[in-house]
Amino acid sequence: MRYHTPTTFQDAAAIAAASTGTLRFLAGGTDVLVQMRAGMVQPDDLIDLKHIPGVDRIEKTPEGGWRIGVAVPGIVLGAHKELVRDWPGVVEGMNLVGSTQVQGRATLAGNLCNGSPAADSVPGLFAAGAVVTVTGPKGSRDIPVEQVPVGPGRTSLAKGEVISAITLPPRAKNGGDAYLRFIPRTEMDIAVVGCAVNLRLDGDRVAEARVALGAVAPTVILSEACAQAIIGTTLDDAALAALAKAAKGAAKPISDKRGTKEFRIEVAGVLARRAARIAYDRAKGMKA
Amino acid sequence: MARDDVKTGYKLIGTRPNRPDGLDKVTGRARYGADFSLPGMLWAAVVRSPHAHARIVKIDASKALALEGVKAVVTRADLPTGLTGEDLNLQDNTLAGDRALYDGHAVAAVAATSQLLAQDAARLIEVEYEVLPHVTDVDAAIAPDAPVIRPGVADYSVPEGMHGNVARYMEFGHGDVEAGFAAADVVREHTYRTEATHQGYIEPHAAVGQLGEDGRGEMWVCTQGHWYIRRMSAAVLGIEAANLRVTPSEIGGGFGGKTTIFMEPLTLALSKKAGGRPVKLVMSRSEVLRATGPTASASMDVKIGMKKDGTITAGQVYFRMQGGAFPGMSPIGEALPCAFACYDIPALKHEGIEIITNRPKAAAYRAPGSPMAAFAVESMIDELCRELNLDPIEVRLKNGAKNGSKSSYGPVYDVIGLQETLQAARAHPNYSIPLGPNQGRGVASGFWFNHGGETSVSLAIGEDGTATVSVGTPDIGGSRASIGLMVAEHLGIPYENVRVNVVETGALGVNEPTHGSRATFASGKAAIEAANQAIREMCRRAAAEWGIEPEAVEWRDGAAHPAGPNAGKHPPMTIGEIGAKMGSTGGPISGHHEVTAGGYGASFGTHVVDVEVDPETGRTTVLRYLVVQDAGTAIHPAYVEGQYQGGAAQGIGWALNEEYIYGPDGRLQNPVFLDYRIPVASDLPMIDTVIIEVPNPGHPYGVRGVGETGITPPLPAIASAIAGATGVRIRSLPCSPPKVLAAIKAAKG
Amino acid sequence: MSKIHVTATVNGDPVEFLADPRETLLDALRNHLDLTGTKEGCGTGDCGACSVTVDGTLVCSCLMLAAEANGKRVETIEGMAKEELHPLQRKFIEHAALQCGFCTPGILVAAKALLERNPDPTDTEIRYWLAGNLCRCTGYDKIVRAVQDAAAEMRQDHRGAA
Known part of the structure; x- marks a missing residue:
C-alpha cells in the first residue's frame, strides 16, 4: 500500500486519477481502518487529506453559512459554539457517531463518503440543505448533498474526485433543526432508524421544512411528503400524526441484524414526531 | 444478615486493602497474553472457514510459502492421528479435519516474520471447499429435514428414534408430577428460548509458544488454567505433557471461556516446523466471536403447578440445548440440576437433550446452564405470581430451599443462604420504591453449585518474616488479594507481608483452572493448610530453642508463644525472628498442600430490578438494580461486590441485547463489538449490592465462591420487569426493542 | 513494501521508527516501541482499550495509522504516572x-x-x-x-x- 500526503486537493485528485488499483481517501480514518483491519479493503493507494491546508478549519461564508473542512473531527464541531447555535441538529448527528475516541477523528465528509444509509450525520446534512464541494482533475463543482450517496457504500463521485468541503447555508431566522436516532443501547450502535428535521417558522406556523430519514432505504432520503405534512401547521397533534404517517410511508427499509422492517417503519414515525417537536422548540428559541 | 451484623473477630478478613497487582494494572506494566515477546519470535495467523459446513477438498499453501519471510504452514495433516474422545474433539476444533463444521473453524495456520506478513500469507492459502447443508438453530436442528451433522454422535444415553443431531439425553426427578399438577389451582406451560452469548472478555486469546525438535516446549498464554492448556495442547500435538511448561500471563477476563484451548497448540506446531523459533498468535475480535467459546442456545419447555396461596405443587422441564458442532459442550448437565435448585418442591421431572449444530464449540460461561434454566423457570414462576396476584418474594420464601432441604438434583443442602437473600431483598428500599408509568419491577433468584477441585499450593516463610504463597489459579478478579488476606489473618501478620504469586506448571502439582468460583475458596483453603504446616514447623523451631515440647507452643499474632503448664516463661518468638535464623535451625520453612477440595457450599442470590420501557419503541432502560447474594464470608468485600455487579451486568446484556445472529448462509453476522452489543457504561445504573454472610461450614473462614450466581437472575428478572412495565411477557431472549415493540403492538391488537 | 520513517514524541520522549504503511499507531506503540500498556480489544474502535491522546485529543490508536502520528505528541498509559501515581x-x-x-x-x-x-x-x-x-x-x-x-x-x- 502506498500512503500519500498531498498538500492540495488538486494533487489529491491527480493521485486518485492516476491510481490503477484500490484507492481510499483518509480523513478521520474511522471507517477505512476498520475495513482494512477486517480485510474488506486492501487499498493500493491511501491518500491522507490532512496535510492539505485548511481542511481542519470551520469558516463563516460571506453569505453567513458555514464552510467545514473535510478533516474537522466531531469533537471540534461539537465545541464550536456558533455552529452549534446555528445547526444543532447537524452537530448532534455528527456527535452521535461512535465513541468519544471516534469523535476525536471522525469527520462529516468521511461519514458522508462511507455511503452508509445509517450514517448519523447525513440526515442532518440533507435536512439542512448542505452543499458539497467536489474537486476532480478538471476542477471543482458544488452539488447538493443529496446527490452524493447513491447506494449502500456507493457515492456519485467519479474516479479522481474527492470532497473538498461541506457548506451549510445561513441559518434562517426563526429556524431550528434536530436529529434523533434509534439504537438498542445508549451509545456505540449504528442507527436502526434516524430522522432529521429542519424547519423555519413564520409566527407559530411552519413556513419551510425539510425532513430526512436514515437507515430506512438504500441511502438517506429526503421526504417531501414529511415536509408537506407539517408545512403550514403549528405542529399540533394532527400535524404530528400526519408527519408520523408520512414518515412511515416514506420508509422502505429491509430487515437485518439490527432491526426488522416493521420495526423500522414504526420507529421512523415515532422519531419524525419527536425530532420535529425538538426542531420546532429550537426554532422558537426554547431550550431543547 | 448484612456484613455489619456479623461479629467475626477477624483482624483482616472483611477489610478492603489495595490488591497487590493493582499498581501494575493501572500503570500498563502488567503483562497480558499479547504482551510477551521473545528474541527471534515469529507471528502467526489462522485461515478460517467462511462456510458453516463444508468438506475440505484441498489446501494449497504454495503461494503463501513462496512469500519471503513466511516460515511455516500447518494443517491437520501435520497433527498426529488416532486420538479419541474429547482429545479428538479438541484436535478437530484446533484444526478442521476433512470437514469445516462452523463459520470460523480453523483450517490452516501460518507463521511469518511479522504480523502483517502472516496475515498476508494467510490470505494466500487457497482452500477448496465443497459446501454441505448446515443448521444453526437449536430447534431447527432436530426438525425431520435437518441435515445430520455428525453421524453417530449420540452416546449411550440417547433413546432410539431421536434425531441424528441429538448427542445426549438426560432425565431425573422425584415425586409424582401428575398428582402434583392435579393438586394445583393453576398449571401453566410455556416454551422459553435463550440465544447464545459470548463471554465477551476484552482480551482476545493470545499465546507465545516454542517447541523444539526434542519435543520439549514452553508456552506463555492468557488462560484461566494453565495445567488444562498443558494437558490439552500436549494431547492435540501428541507430545508428553511433562515436556511442556506453561506460564500464565495476567488474564484479561475469562468468565469460563479461557478454561480450554482454541488456537494455543498452533503456536507450538508452527514453532516446531519453523525450527523451534517462538511463535506468537493473537486472535482478532472477530476470531474470538466466531471461533471461541460462546455459550449454548436453548429452547426450554416448562410446566409448573401452583396453588392460590403460592404453594408450588409440581414442576416439569424439557430442555433442548446446542453447544455447537461438538458433543459434550452444551451445559445440559448443569442446566437441568439448576432449574429448580432454589426450590423445595414435592414433585419434579427433568428431561433434556443436547443437540449438535454448525456453530462453534461452546465453552463454559459463568454458571454454565444456570442462566438459561433460571430464565425458563423463574419467568414461569413470575407469570404464575402475576396471574395469582402473589408477591414474588413471598412465593419464593414459601417454596424456597432451606438448610437441610433435599435439593432438586439429589444432595441435601447443608447450610445455605437463600432465605436470607430473599428477606434482605424484601427489606431493601429498592423493593418499595413506587413505580411510575411504563415502569416495572422484576424479581428472580439464582443458584450455582460452586466448585472445589484439584488444588496445589505452596507457602514459604521468608528470612524477614514474610510469607510467599504460590498458587496455580490465575487471578482474574482479585484472588491474590483475598488469598493474601486469609493467609495474613491465619499467620497473624500484616497483609503487606504476604505475597501471592500465580506460578507456572513446573512449580506446583496440578491445579484446575480458576473456574467454578473456586479460586478464593480452594486455593485459599489449601493456602491456609499450607500455612498451618509452616506454623507447625515454626512452633517446632521455637520449641527446640526453648527446650520444650512442640505441643507446648502455640501460634498467635504472628509469633510462637509458650503455652500450657510446663512450657515455662519465654518471650514470644516472632515469625521474623524465626525466619531470620531458620538457616541455622533446620533450614527453610515452608508449607505445602494438595487436595481435591470439597465442602464448597452452594451459592444463592436474589435480584430486584426496575425498568422503564418506551411504549413507542420497545426500548428498555434499567432504572435501578439490586443484587443480594450469600458470600459465606466476604474476605475482601470490594471484590465480592465487584463479582456481584459484573455478573449482573453480563446478565443484563444477555437479557436485553446480546445474541449470536446467524444468517441463512450459516455465517455469524455480528462478529464485532459494534453489533455484538455488550452493555456500555451509559447503559447501566449503579448496581446496588447486599452481601449476605451465612458462613460455609466447609471452609475454615466460611468462604463460598461468589463469581457465578450473579449472572443467573438478571435474565428472568429483566423479562419479568418488562412484563410489569408493559403487560407483555417476552419468552425469548434477548428482549430487544423490535421484539418488545412487536409484542406490545400485538397485545393491543 | 517500503516503510515510512515516523518521528514523534511519546510520553515526552522523542521516538522514531520505521512503519509499514498499513500499521496502526497501536501496532507501532506495542511492537516498535514496546509500550504494551495500550491494549487491543477489538481493532475496530468499539472497545477503547487502545485509547491514547494525540496532540491532546483522545483517540483509539487502532483507528489511526502509525504514519499519521508523524510529528505528533502521543500520550499513553505509561506516561500517566509521574513521580507519583495520577x-x-x-x-x-x-x-x-x-x-x-x-x-x-x-x-x-x-x-x-x-x-x-x-x-x-x-x-x-x-x-x-x-x-x-x-x-x-x-x-x-x-x-x-x-x-x-x-x-x-x-x-x-x-x-x-x-
Missing part, C-alpha cells in the same frame, strides 16, 4: 475499580482526558464519555465512583494550590 490510578486501586485490569489503561487515559475538560462531571457525563470503553468485569459501578473520587480530590488539590 489520582485516577490511585483511586482505581482503592475503589477496586478493576478486576482483570485489561480495559483499565484505556479507561484511565480516557478518564484523564475527561477531567481535563470537565473537572466536575456528573455520573451521567462520566458514563457517556466512557461509553466507548468496554469493561466486561465490573458493571462500571466502581469505575464511575473512582472517577468521581479522583475528580473530587483533584478539585481539592487545585483549590489548595490556587
Whole structure:
C-alpha cells in the first residue's frame, strides 16, 4: 500500500486519477481502518487529506453559512459554539457517531463518503440543505448533498474526485433543526432508524421544512411528503400524526441484524414526531 | 444478615486493602497474553472457514510459502492421528479435519516474520471447499429435514428414534408430577428460548509458544488454567505433557471461556516446523466471536403447578440445548440440576437433550446452564405470581430451599443462604420504591453449585518474616488479594507481608483452572493448610530453642508463644525472628498442600430490578438494580461486590441485547463489538449490592465462591420487569426493542 | 513494501521508527516501541482499550495509522504516572475499580482526558464519555465512583494550590 500526503486537493485528485488499483481517501480514518483491519479493503493507494491546508478549519461564508473542512473531527464541531447555535441538529448527528475516541477523528465528509444509509450525520446534512464541494482533475463543482450517496457504500463521485468541503447555508431566522436516532443501547450502535428535521417558522406556523430519514432505504432520503405534512401547521397533534404517517410511508427499509422492517417503519414515525417537536422548540428559541 | 451484623473477630478478613497487582494494572506494566515477546519470535495467523459446513477438498499453501519471510504452514495433516474422545474433539476444533463444521473453524495456520506478513500469507492459502447443508438453530436442528451433522454422535444415553443431531439425553426427578399438577389451582406451560452469548472478555486469546525438535516446549498464554492448556495442547500435538511448561500471563477476563484451548497448540506446531523459533498468535475480535467459546442456545419447555396461596405443587422441564458442532459442550448437565435448585418442591421431572449444530464449540460461561434454566423457570414462576396476584418474594420464601432441604438434583443442602437473600431483598428500599408509568419491577433468584477441585499450593516463610504463597489459579478478579488476606489473618501478620504469586506448571502439582468460583475458596483453603504446616514447623523451631515440647507452643499474632503448664516463661518468638535464623535451625520453612477440595457450599442470590420501557419503541432502560447474594464470608468485600455487579451486568446484556445472529448462509453476522452489543457504561445504573454472610461450614473462614450466581437472575428478572412495565411477557431472549415493540403492538391488537 | 520513517514524541520522549504503511499507531506503540500498556480489544474502535491522546485529543490508536502520528505528541498509559501515581490510578486501586485490569489503561487515559475538560462531571457525563470503553468485569459501578473520587480530590488539590 502506498500512503500519500498531498498538500492540495488538486494533487489529491491527480493521485486518485492516476491510481490503477484500490484507492481510499483518509480523513478521520474511522471507517477505512476498520475495513482494512477486517480485510474488506486492501487499498493500493491511501491518500491522507490532512496535510492539505485548511481542511481542519470551520469558516463563516460571506453569505453567513458555514464552510467545514473535510478533516474537522466531531469533537471540534461539537465545541464550536456558533455552529452549534446555528445547526444543532447537524452537530448532534455528527456527535452521535461512535465513541468519544471516534469523535476525536471522525469527520462529516468521511461519514458522508462511507455511503452508509445509517450514517448519523447525513440526515442532518440533507435536512439542512448542505452543499458539497467536489474537486476532480478538471476542477471543482458544488452539488447538493443529496446527490452524493447513491447506494449502500456507493457515492456519485467519479474516479479522481474527492470532497473538498461541506457548506451549510445561513441559518434562517426563526429556524431550528434536530436529529434523533434509534439504537438498542445508549451509545456505540449504528442507527436502526434516524430522522432529521429542519424547519423555519413564520409566527407559530411552519413556513419551510425539510425532513430526512436514515437507515430506512438504500441511502438517506429526503421526504417531501414529511415536509408537506407539517408545512403550514403549528405542529399540533394532527400535524404530528400526519408527519408520523408520512414518515412511515416514506420508509422502505429491509430487515437485518439490527432491526426488522416493521420495526423500522414504526420507529421512523415515532422519531419524525419527536425530532420535529425538538426542531420546532429550537426554532422558537426554547431550550431543547 | 448484612456484613455489619456479623461479629467475626477477624483482624483482616472483611477489610478492603489495595490488591497487590493493582499498581501494575493501572500503570500498563502488567503483562497480558499479547504482551510477551521473545528474541527471534515469529507471528502467526489462522485461515478460517467462511462456510458453516463444508468438506475440505484441498489446501494449497504454495503461494503463501513462496512469500519471503513466511516460515511455516500447518494443517491437520501435520497433527498426529488416532486420538479419541474429547482429545479428538479438541484436535478437530484446533484444526478442521476433512470437514469445516462452523463459520470460523480453523483450517490452516501460518507463521511469518511479522504480523502483517502472516496475515498476508494467510490470505494466500487457497482452500477448496465443497459446501454441505448446515443448521444453526437449536430447534431447527432436530426438525425431520435437518441435515445430520455428525453421524453417530449420540452416546449411550440417547433413546432410539431421536434425531441424528441429538448427542445426549438426560432425565431425573422425584415425586409424582401428575398428582402434583392435579393438586394445583393453576398449571401453566410455556416454551422459553435463550440465544447464545459470548463471554465477551476484552482480551482476545493470545499465546507465545516454542517447541523444539526434542519435543520439549514452553508456552506463555492468557488462560484461566494453565495445567488444562498443558494437558490439552500436549494431547492435540501428541507430545508428553511433562515436556511442556506453561506460564500464565495476567488474564484479561475469562468468565469460563479461557478454561480450554482454541488456537494455543498452533503456536507450538508452527514453532516446531519453523525450527523451534517462538511463535506468537493473537486472535482478532472477530476470531474470538466466531471461533471461541460462546455459550449454548436453548429452547426450554416448562410446566409448573401452583396453588392460590403460592404453594408450588409440581414442576416439569424439557430442555433442548446446542453447544455447537461438538458433543459434550452444551451445559445440559448443569442446566437441568439448576432449574429448580432454589426450590423445595414435592414433585419434579427433568428431561433434556443436547443437540449438535454448525456453530462453534461452546465453552463454559459463568454458571454454565444456570442462566438459561433460571430464565425458563423463574419467568414461569413470575407469570404464575402475576396471574395469582402473589408477591414474588413471598412465593419464593414459601417454596424456597432451606438448610437441610433435599435439593432438586439429589444432595441435601447443608447450610445455605437463600432465605436470607430473599428477606434482605424484601427489606431493601429498592423493593418499595413506587413505580411510575411504563415502569416495572422484576424479581428472580439464582443458584450455582460452586466448585472445589484439584488444588496445589505452596507457602514459604521468608528470612524477614514474610510469607510467599504460590498458587496455580490465575487471578482474574482479585484472588491474590483475598488469598493474601486469609493467609495474613491465619499467620497473624500484616497483609503487606504476604505475597501471592500465580506460578507456572513446573512449580506446583496440578491445579484446575480458576473456574467454578473456586479460586478464593480452594486455593485459599489449601493456602491456609499450607500455612498451618509452616506454623507447625515454626512452633517446632521455637520449641527446640526453648527446650520444650512442640505441643507446648502455640501460634498467635504472628509469633510462637509458650503455652500450657510446663512450657515455662519465654518471650514470644516472632515469625521474623524465626525466619531470620531458620538457616541455622533446620533450614527453610515452608508449607505445602494438595487436595481435591470439597465442602464448597452452594451459592444463592436474589435480584430486584426496575425498568422503564418506551411504549413507542420497545426500548428498555434499567432504572435501578439490586443484587443480594450469600458470600459465606466476604474476605475482601470490594471484590465480592465487584463479582456481584459484573455478573449482573453480563446478565443484563444477555437479557436485553446480546445474541449470536446467524444468517441463512450459516455465517455469524455480528462478529464485532459494534453489533455484538455488550452493555456500555451509559447503559447501566449503579448496581446496588447486599452481601449476605451465612458462613460455609466447609471452609475454615466460611468462604463460598461468589463469581457465578450473579449472572443467573438478571435474565428472568429483566423479562419479568418488562412484563410489569408493559403487560407483555417476552419468552425469548434477548428482549430487544423490535421484539418488545412487536409484542406490545400485538397485545393491543 | 517500503516503510515510512515516523518521528514523534511519546510520553515526552522523542521516538522514531520505521512503519509499514498499513500499521496502526497501536501496532507501532506495542511492537516498535514496546509500550504494551495500550491494549487491543477489538481493532475496530468499539472497545477503547487502545485509547491514547494525540496532540491532546483522545483517540483509539487502532483507528489511526502509525504514519499519521508523524510529528505528533502521543500520550499513553505509561506516561500517566509521574513521580507519583495520577489520582485516577490511585483511586482505581482503592475503589477496586478493576478486576482483570485489561480495559483499565484505556479507561484511565480516557478518564484523564475527561477531567481535563470537565473537572466536575456528573455520573451521567462520566458514563457517556466512557461509553466507548468496554469493561466486561465490573458493571462500571466502581469505575464511575473512582472517577468521581479522583475528580473530587483533584478539585481539592487545585483549590489548595490556587
